[in-house]
Amino acid sequence: MASISRNLRRSLAPDRLRRLHLLLSQHPREYVTAECHRPVVLHKRGPDILHDPWFNRGTAFSMTERDRLGLRGLLPPNVVSSQQQIDRFMLDLTRLQKYARDGPSDTYPLAKWRILNRLHDRNETMYYKVLMENIEEYAPIVYTPTVGLVCQNYSGLFRRPRGMYFSSEDRGEMMSMVYNWPADQVDMIVVTDGSRILGLGDLGVHGIGIAIGKLDLYVAAAGINPQRVLPVMIDVGTNNEKLLKDPLYLGLQEHRLEGDEYVSVIDEFMEAVFTRWPNVIVQFEDFQTKWAFRLLQRYRCDTPKTYRMFNDDVQGTAGVAIAGLLGAVRAQGRPMIDFPKQKIVVAGAGSAGIGVVNAASRTMARMLGNNEVAFESARSQFWIVDAHGLITEDRADIDPDARPFARRKAELGHQGLSEGASLVEVVKKVKPDVVLGLSAVGGLFSKEVLEALKDSSSSRPAIFAMSNPTKNAECTPGEAFEILGEKAIFASGSPFHDVDLGDGKIGHSNQGNNMYLFPGIGLGTLLSGARVISDGMLQAAAERLASYMNEEEVLQGIIYPPISRIRDITKEVAAAVVREAVAEELAEGYRDMDARELARLSEEETIEYVKTNMWSPVYPTMIYKTD
Numbered sequence: 001m002a003s004i005s006r007n008l009r010r011s012l013a014p015d016r017l018r019r020l021h022l023l024l025s026q027h028p029r030e031y032v033t034a035e036c037h038r039p040v041v042l043h044k045r046g047p048d049i050l051h052d053p054w055f056n057r058g059t060a061f062s063m064t065e066r067d068r069l070g071l072r073g074l075l076p077p078n079v080v081s082s083q084q085q086i087d088r089f090m091l092d093l094t095r096l097q098k099y100a101r102d103g104p105s106d107t108y109p110l111a112k113w114r115i116l117n118r119l120h121d122r123n124e125t126m127y128y129k130v131l132m133e134n135i136e137e138y139a140p141i142v143y144t145p146t147v148g149l150v151c152q153n154y155s156g157l158f159r160r161p162r163g164m165y166f167s168s169e170d171r172g173e174m175m176s177m178v179y180n181w182p183a184d185q186v187d188m189i190v191v192t193d194g195s196r197i198l199g200l201g202d203l204g205v206h207g208i209g210i211a212i213g214k215l216d217l218y219v220a221a222a223g224i225n226p227q228r229v230l231p232v233m234i235d236v237g238t239n240n241e242k243l244l245k246d247p248l249y250l251g252l253q254e255h256r257l258e259g260d261e262y263v264s265v266i267d268e269f270m271e272a273v274f275t276r277w278p279n280v281i282v283q284f285e286d287f288q289t290k291w292a293f294r295l296l297q298r299y300r301c302d303t304p305k306t307y308r309m310f311n312d313d314v315q316g317t318a319g320v321a322i323a324g325l326l327g328a329v330r331a332q333g334r335p336m337i338d339f340p341k342q343k344i345v346v347a348g349a350g351s352a353g354i355g356v357v358n359a360a361s362r363t364m365a366r367m368l369g370n371n372e373v374a375f376e377s378a379r380s381q382f383w384i385v386d387a388h389g390l391i392t393e394d395r396a397d398i399d400p401d402a403r404p405f406a407r408r409k410a411e412l413g414h415q416g417l418s419e420g421a422s423l424v425e426v427v428k429k430v431k432p433d434v435v436l437g438l439s440a441v442g443g444l445f446s447k448e449v450l451e452a453l454k455d456s457s458s459s460r461p462a463i464f465a466m467s468n469p470t471k472n473a474e475c476t477p478g479e480a481f482e483i484l485g486e487k488a489i490f491a492s493g494s495p496f497h498d499v500d501l502g503d504g505k506i507g508h509s510n511q512g513n514n515m516y517l518f519p520g521i522g523l524g525t526l527l528s529g530a531r532v533i534s535d536g537m538l539q540a541a542a543e544r545l546a547s548y549m550n551e552e553e554v555l556q557g558i559i560y561p562p563i564s565r566i567r568d569i570t571k572e573v574a575a576a577v578v579r580e581a582v583a584e585e586l587a588e589g590y591r592d593m594d595a596r597e598l599a600r601l602s603e604e605e606t607i608e609y610v611k612t613n614m615w616s617p618v619y620p621t622m623i624y625k626t627d
């Protein structure tokens, strides 16, 4: 270790001397002089420090420094030493070198992400222009599947912080912390607690990547101004044992808070952001199922204050699935009103699966007259299979969210099924029109399951392998078309290429992902000025997506738009949301468009209104002002 000269020892106050000893012990080969211990006078605060390479020290800022310099919440909560920062950097660098030599395929999408991320840090306008003009190529990089890989490798990839971090250690501080964010106006927040990132499980604080990716689509697809979006990570710990032991992990290394303690952290966050930005919309993303439903209920219906929020995995996914299911009915040459006759087997009873069954059965019930008989009839069209097999009334400890859809004892006998029946058994006995996977289990729709689907009562059996990222898809389009032939309808959560079936025939691979709805739901809510996001607004969004594809496309098996049309479909979805908000008298107007004027707009005028409010990536004229 370098030694401290006697003169220097004499000239330093005891606490300074202690810190210098500490510094030297962390940097054994470094020559540390009094010069590097002299305080530096700063004329900036908050993000300006983080963006200044001379002053920035990233995750090594101590908590007291973060408080003193207005940085609290702008960095991941784990304070690390400069040596740990170097270890993290070297991990990433050596991984790249190794991959460059040995060449596993993961490195290419990650390298693209890095290049895009650097551009994002340097020039937002150019970044979004590149993304929007090449959305087909780069959506799979900034969003699923690569964003999953990014979250899994976040400690190595982390460079400049983006978004805000609230941790359980910030209890009591959040109301002041939100003022550390530099923007006076925030329209959209995407918040996660990292507990279920795509189908990859608990990634803790590294899950911030998904909130960033979703907001990239808000900008690219919905034209939300990038200066008014805010990705948020709420770090309440992690139950991922690997991360708990990883010295390079960026989050709190303790188990997740549970129960009322957990809820109080989220409550405090909601109160803080809605206090500073009363018009913000908060999208909950990738919360584990047990919290997804509870928080949705709490902030939508329960608290004295209801918030302008929705849960994308529960509600966005449901709308996208309904649109696809209606598309599958049309692809059979049948009218949408035949939807309640479809038999649907759903694999997965989490936030996404139960969200889909809830909303799809409500859509069926509405078509059947919206009474008790209609609801009962709609319910009986669904068979839910989870990790323990078919869910029936016989199951002990049945999840309350799944209970309404548990198959009744009376139905089981004549179907030849019983509690816990396997997916393949269920498909064999039910002969469903649709199998829909939201299980996060790659390959779950095995050869056997797809073979069983050959006996489907539908002329065009539909396979929705919706789990993300790619490796979690329940099957690939190649597997589906090979077994079920050209008539099959296929959709997946992450993108796949179309399949060449020979003789000029193509097996269309649709992307059934909530990205076709959440940007329009957010934009429509913003532009309507509605204070809540009603079921009717969500339904209107789903119906607009369902009717977007024309007859010819649907008959070819194209049930969702290509990603190249995402900005157009988002505009249409947003307009449908605005009109529904007006019809339900929820719209309060936006900027100089008041509620009465909104109500006078025709359908075309509403679409035009949405279009003119969408941000585009062009450089504005800049004017210098001194105050």
Ligand SMILES: NC(=O)C1=CN([C@@H]2O[C@H](COP(=O)(O)OP(=O)(O)OC[C@H]3O[C@@H](n4cnc5c(N)ncnc54)[C@H](O)[C@@H]3O)[C@@H](O)[C@H]2O)C=CC1
Binding pocket: 196, 197, 198, 199, 200, 288, 289, 312, 313, 317, 320, 347, 348, 349, 350, 351, 352, 353, 385, 386, 387, 388, 423, 438, 439, 440, 441, 444, 466, 467, 468, 469, 472, 492, 493, 494, 512, 513, 514, 515
């Ligand atoms: N395409 C899209 O737009 C969306 C896709 N998803 C995907 O859905 C998946 C699930 O998400 P959550 O519902 O929140 O997760 P979750 O973990 O709460 O639920 C997973 C469900 O699958 C069940 N499961 C596990 N193994 C199974 C098996 N062998 N057979 C049948 N079921 C099985 C579990 O019992 C559980 O009910 C994730 O992969 C996620 O990426 C989620 C939202 C949107």
Ligand SMILES: CC(=O)C(=O)O
Binding pocket: 144, 197, 198, 199, 286, 312, 313, 467, 468, 493, 513, 514, 515
């Ligand atoms: C797409 C999405 O929201 C998910 O996989 O969780």
Ligand SMILES: [Mg+2]
Binding pocket: 198, 285, 286, 312, 313
């Ligand atoms: Mg999600």
